[in-house]
Structure formats: C-alpha cells, structure tokens
Amino acid sequence: MSDTKQPIWFIADATAGLAAALAEAVLASGQHAVLAARTPARLQPLVERHPGRALALALDVTDMASVDMAVAAAERHFGRIDVLATSAAQCYPGAIEEGEDGAMRALFDENVFGPVNLARRVLPGMRARRAGHVVMLARASVPAPAFEGFSQAARSALEALAEALFYEVEPLGIGVTLVDPGSGDDTDPLVPRAAGIADYDGLAGRAARGSAAARVDAARAALAVMQAVAAGRGPLRLVLGRAALQRAYDRLRVLKVGFDAWADLAASADVPAPVRPAHPQPPPGGRTRRAVRSRA
Template sequence: MIHHRLFHRSGPGTRHRRPRPRPPRGVTARDPGRLTDVVARHGDRAPALALDVTDKDRVAEAVKKAESAFGLIDVLVNHAGYGYLVALEEGEDEEVRALFDTNVFGVVDVTRAVLPGMRARRAGHVVNISSLGGLAAFGATGYHHATKFAVEGLSESLAAEVAPLGIKVTIVGPPAFRTNWSGPSTRQSAVTLDDYTESAGTRRTSTLATHGHQPGDPARASEAIIGAVEAEEPPLRLLLGKAAYDIVRPGWTPPGPASPPGAMSPSEPTTPWPRPRVCHQRERPAPDAWHGSSLRCRVTRVRPVRGRRSALRSTAPDSPATAGRCPLLAAGRPL
C-alpha cells in the first residue's frame, strides 16, 4: 500500500474536498481557519499550515514543518491560484504581476522547496493543477491563460528533468468546477473600456453567472487525481471531464463570448487541432512527427475496477472505446 505524505497548497479558488477514505497528510492554506473541518476530522494526520505562496520565507517554513511532522513529502499538489477577468488592454500592472506571483512563481517556489527531499530519496510526485485554460484561450481571461500556459510548459520541462531521478510529474487539466474561481476569488479591473463590452465584457458576465453552477465536482476530481498518483505509470497529463477532453479532439473551435466557460463548439477549426503539446503523455513521438497529421495523441482515462479504487489505461481518443466519451468517466458525464 502506498502511504502518501501529501503537501497540498491551495488558494481561494479551491475547496478542501478529498475522498473520505483517505485523510490528507498535511494541508496548507492562506487562511488556516478554512481548514477547521479537515483538522477536526483527521487531527494530527492533517495539520493546517499557513502558507502565502508569494512569500518565499513562509514557503520554506511550511515545507520544513511538513517534513518535520511526517519525515518526508512524497506528493506535492500545487493548487493555489485565482482568476483575473479583464481584457488585455484593461489589465492593471499591479494586478497582473500579483496574478503571476501566485499562479506561476508560487508553483515554482513551492516546488523548488520540496524537490531537494524528493531528490535525496530518488522518489516523489509533483501534481500541478493547470486548467482547461492551459489548453486553449478565451476572451477576458488572457492573463489567467498566460499563467496556466506557463505552468504547462514548466511542468513538461520539470518532468523531463526529474524523470531520471525517479520523480513523477502530472499536469491536471480541469474545466469549470464548483469552486470559488468564478466567484469571490476572481478579480476584475477597475478600468473597463466600452469597445470591449461585446467581447471581454460579455465573457466576463457569463463567467461570473456560472458561479455555483459549474458542472465539475471537486470531490470526484480528487478521486481521479489520487488514482493517477497511485498508478504504477502515472500520466504526464490528466484531463478531467468531457470539456477538457473535447478540446484535444479534432473539430473543436473556441465558443462565442456569451458561452459559459467550458462550452464546446463542434464546428471545424480554422487551423489544425489539437496542437501536439496538449495531448501527448510521457511517451512522446519523435519531434519531426509532432506537426504531422499522422500524429495519434493519447489521453488517460480512469475506469473503476472491481476490488480496486481505479485503474489507468491509455486509449486513442478517436477509437470506438472513447468516441464521444469523457476521458475519465463512462458516458461522458462531467466530473
């Protein structure tokens, strides 16, 4: 049995929901008071640590406390982040830099702090929570997309660097989930320009209207992530829900500005899709094949197995077994 000492950094856009059979082994938050219920249920097995991912000293302190409590950290989940609903021209410098400090440099600093212990043991798993917005971009969230595209690139590079050391990396790509991302945690600019009312403005309104009604279930997402971590060969990329899966299938094009986040359009794209970078796994094709039409990308699907929590298997996305289905769940039901 795998016993995970899990260091989970989270932000205002997340809910601390984990499958009940497995208590967390150390969780962090900007406001530890939000973790009272977790600590009450699991006691010493889930100490709550205050962590501001934009403060390197507090990052180092939290990692040290976690390692002192459990002896090691073998799974790191980088989950802190928030959104910024604004057209590119409306963006405010201070807000944009704060967004990157949390969504990108927070991931970098926490990972840097945890990696020495993993390298010493030649084992560990870094799970970086990206987004549907790390696969494709929409209006009014360009700066957020930029942070998630950065996380995707950093994660792929990290995976190549630490693979010889026995350390695994998984990028999780969720679509719209029932968290605070499109609610209280999302920031907006004090500056709005009338010329963007029909594009970024409409998208901003539709995004805020989805708060509390997103199709994705964070608890089921946690189950899928745990299944990936426990797999003998964990995937580099784990797509959650049909919306994220559809983006890497041919025939997808960005929806209109009034569509809610995660909405899919079945029309043919004006340029070939998917881009190879969004759907390959640890076994990559030769570089000269990346831009060819013959490239057959593979995605990961989690399916229940009797007597076990889950199993991972790879299937071609255009095969009969997965046609029109969610990569993680049968019948294309959203997480």
C-alpha cells in the same frame, strides 16, 4: 515524526475548489496530509476529524519565507512529503489592453511563480529518495481566450514549466502531472480589475464570459487525481470532464488545420539544400580517370 508507509501529501490552498476536495479524499482514504492555506484555521475542523493524519499550516505561496517555513514544518512532522499538490485558481478577466501592471504581476506570482517555487522547495527531499509526485492543479481552460488572456497566459506558463519539469525529474523517479480541472469554481478569487474600456463592452467574448460551463464533480475529480498518482508517475496532463476533454481535442484540431494550411509557406523558409550536379565534373585542368577493372 511519523513512520507511516502511507503516502504523505502536501496540499496547498486546501480551503476551496479541487484542492479542498482532494484534501477530503486523501484523508478519507486513510492517507496522511499536510493542509496549507493563508487561513489555516479554516482547515482545523478537517484536521480534527482525522487526528494524527492531518496537519494544518499557514502558507502564502507568494512569500518564499512562508514557503520555507511550511515545508520545513511538514517535513519535521511527518518526515517527508511524497506528493505535492499545488493550486493555481486565481483569475484576472478583462481585455489585454485593460490590464494593470500590478494586477498582472500578482496573478503570475500566485498562479505561476508560487506553485513553481513551492515545488522547487519540496523537490530536494524527493530527489534524495528518488521518489515522489508533483501535482499542479491549473486554472480550468476556457473555450476561447478572448477577455481571459491573462488567466490563460498564466496557465500556459505553468503548463510549459510543468512539461519541462516532467522531463527533468522523470529519470530521478519523480512524476509531474498538470491537472486541467475541467471547469471554474465559483469561489476562485479575482485579482482587483481595472476599469473597463467602453469599446470592448458588448463584444461577443465579453458577453460570453462567466456563462455557465459544464462542471465536473469535485469529489470525483479528486479521486481521479489520486488514481493517477497511484498509477506511478502518472500522465503529464490529466484533463478532467468531458467538456474539458472536448476543448482539448478541439484545440488540437484547430492547430492542425492552421499548420496544414500554411505548411508550404512554412517549408519555404528552410535553408536551400545544395544543388548536386547530375554527373561528376572533371577537375579543373585535368581529365577524369576511369577506373581500371582488373582482369582475372
């Protein structure tokens, strides 16, 4: 067990993408890290470069027994987990109609239930210390959801859960940050996809899928995440990269335009307010009494 005062990180899926860059940056800064992945042997070279400050563990976030064992091993080795970084990078491109039930469930197990269950397992220690930070590395947002509906649905579910968790644990001294990494990663794993439907071939959304997007620098993105965590409880949403920030602003504008265009119709659904008479009415069968003003 370590008695270090340096933050102890637990980084899931630390072999690729932003999670891998975060592992490098955390250890380079002198902090400690548990690096978890399905194939921990891939993490061993990084562990060997930082003896005493890094630990590689096997982790399958879709298997609760694996989650329990990894967290327990991390807490035995370092004594605590100060910052948890989960990762949700799996994608499942295709039209909604093309989706297969097993693949859809696998995507949500990996991108939603896995990160949330890992957070649920780490939170008791953070609550006991009234300190900690949960960082959820979401799959990058896309300009348009067509033919990316499943990936975006999983991202939206994780976002909603992260927002609820933020307000639940903030009074307990624990921060929650959902990170939009700004761009996809060429190494993101794909769920095996079903055969396509010919009617969707050639449509604009299908043709645009996979086109090169403005990418963020993973090393700089990792430093930004660390800076947000070091600031305290950090922001609920951390968007990385100008392109991702522009997409976020564009989405807000589109939503506002739609809300404004239908505002009158929306208001028309309210329960009508009771109509109040302009003047008091006399009670049935009686006359209203006038207030008698006392004379001095």
